[in-house]
Amino acid sequence: EVLLVESGGGLVKPGGSLRLSCAASGFTFNYAWMTWVRQAPGKGLEWVGRIKSRTDGGTTDYSAPVKGRFIISRDDLKNTLYLQMSSLMSDDTAMYYCVAWTTLELAATYAFDVWGQGTMVTVSS
Amino acid sequence: QSALTQPPSASGSPGQSVTISCTGTSSDVGGYDAVSWYQQRPGRAPKLMIFEVRKRPSGVPDRFSGSKSGNTASLTVSGLQAADAATYYCSSYAGSSNPVLFGGGTTLTVL
Numbered sequence: 001e002v003l004l005v006e007s008g009g010g011l012v013k014p015g016g017s018l019r020l021s022c023a024a025s026g027f028t029f030n031y032a033w034m035t036w037v038r039q040a041p042g043k044g045l046e047w048v049g050r051i052k053s054r055t056d057g058g059t060t061d062y063s064a065p066v067k068g069r070f071i072i073s074r075d076d077l078k079n080t081l082y083l084q085m086s087s088l089m090s091d092d093t094a095m096y097y098c099v100a101w102t103t104l105e106l107a108a109t110y111a112f113d114v115w116g117q118g119t120m121v122t123v124s125s
Numbered sequence: 126q127s128a129l130t131q132p133p134s135a136s137g138s139p140g141q142s143v144t145i146s147c148t149g150t151s152s153d154v155g156g157y158d159a160v161s162w163y164q165q166r167p168g169r170a171p172k173l174m175i176f177e178v179r180k181r182p183s184g185v186p187d188r189f190s191g192s193k194s195g196n197t198a199s200l201t202v203s204g205l206q207a208a209d210a211a212t213y214y215c216s217s218y219a220g221s222s223n224p225v226l227f228g229g230g231t232t233l234t235v236l
Contacts (some may be wrong), residue, residue, distance in 0.1 A: 018184070019137075025224070037171075044128065044214060044227050044228065044229050045171065045214055045216070045227045045229050045230075046227065047224070047225045047227075051137075061224070063223070064223065092199075097170055097171075106176060108159075109157070109159035109161070109176060109177055109218050110159065110161070110216065110218050110224055110225040111159070111161040111173060111176035111177065112163070112171070112173060112216075113173045113176070113182060115170035115171060115172070116170065116171055117169075118170055
């Protein structure tokens with residue numbers, strides 16, 4: 001069974017930093033392209049960023065609101081995805097979902113097929 | 126770019142069919158066969174129901190179908206069941222600079 005388990009969420013002050021983790025199992029993590037999607041309370045979904053597999057270059061892309069503040073990385077030995085968030089703002093308050101693309105076809109069309117349960121990040125003074 | 130436009134709510138009785146629309150532009154929905162639909166129940170993560178306009182992932186019932194005409198995509202749920210009550214989101218690939226847009230979500234009520 002494909003499983004993604006996020007952790008690391010919590011309450012942080014504006015301007016602060018936080019690192020989210022996503023432990024993956026049940027699939028070949030090192031070949032998977034991974035992504036983060038967030039959802040503000042009572043709001044819709046918003047793509048945050050993605051990282052390709054190392055065999056495909058391991059490059060990252062980010063949405064405009066987080067570019068320059070968030071960094072996505074991966075540790076293929078630990079089957080873990082990370083989201084390092086800095087200069088946090090109230091607008092970053094959201095449930096953060098780790099998502100795996102199980103095929104490149106889905107990654108190419110940004111169809112998010114395997115989701116974790118999410119971890120909540122609250123930015124407030 | 127603005128989010129894709131969905132009606133805030135939709136409803137139907139058990140056994141009926143309901144269609145949810147998702148309107149974008151020629152730069153997103155109309156420009157690519159890359160529309161996806163997600164079902165989200167309260168307190169749960171979204172679930173992929175349709176990808177590439179009309180394809181269903183394994184395990185999704187064929188009561189769920191997708192289509193597209195011009196800049197508007199649609200999700201049809203046939204033979205409505207109580208378990209289909211949820212919020213449905215559409216998304217579309219929108220090019221490399223801002224690759225994915227989401228709709229605001231449609232809450233489906235099964236009467």
